[in-house]
Amino acid sequence: MQAPSKRSDILARIVATKRDEIALLEGRALELRARAADAPPARDFHGALAAHPTVRVIAEVKRRSPGAGEIRPGLDPARLASTYERSGAAALSVLTDRDYFGGSLDDLRAARSAVSLPALRKDFTLDRLQIDEARAAGADAVLLIVRILDDARLADLHGHAVERGLAVLVEVHDAAELERAVDCGARIVGINNRDLSTFRTDLAVTEGLLDRLPAGTVVVSESGIRGGDDMERLGRAGVDAVLVGESILRAPDPGAMVAELAAPPRRNRA
């Protein structure tokens, strides 16, 4: 019998799964490129987050996760997205990974088409084909996780996404990754409070890294944000936005939770 995977193996397993998925996309390269080129203009993800007097909320559509197990398995992405929009969210983040998060590109399409908010495809991007696939499915932004990309690939994927008209959320967890994000020209940096080896979250990760970013960079604090006190703390630190999944999705009334999180004032870092 196979031994259960350690938490520290999860990211490596996810990356291996993505490589298999990319191999299947290779036969569809021309079709994806054509559909990406024909996609309607992307909504302004950067503008939804930048230079607002209050902290903006990116609300997530996530059915389950490796760290938390089942979160809201039967969720209706379109209904949830409408609730988020009515409650003051500035953008959507939709997990599209199937094997580990129970998501899909259909979730992305359904959520985005129910609202006028920009939508991030939250997945583990390793290849240009996934970016074309995201654009073809209507995504407005993609995620690049610095930890799983070398410098050349990070720069290439960032450039490709921008060329395709997508915003890019470049995710970091420590100072070395932050330097690499800056070097690749990131305009939006996500500081992940979750250590992807242990799944522990700590908002001090954001507080410790944020002031190292150049003025004008949009800063998103990601993961482990549980309520109004956390929002005020991150607003004092000066983040532009937060990305919140589990605490909204486990709330009996997700709309009320988004409303509770929305709009604490933020310190101006400039």
Ligand SMILES: O=C(O)c1ccccc1NCC(=O)[C@H](O)[C@H](O)COP(=O)(O)O
């Ligand atoms: O959430 C996990 O367990 C996880 C494990 C491995 C890689 C990524 C993971 N999460 C993806 C995310 O980035 C979160 O969904 C997002 O930051 C929201 O976090 P939270 O508010 O804590 O649900």
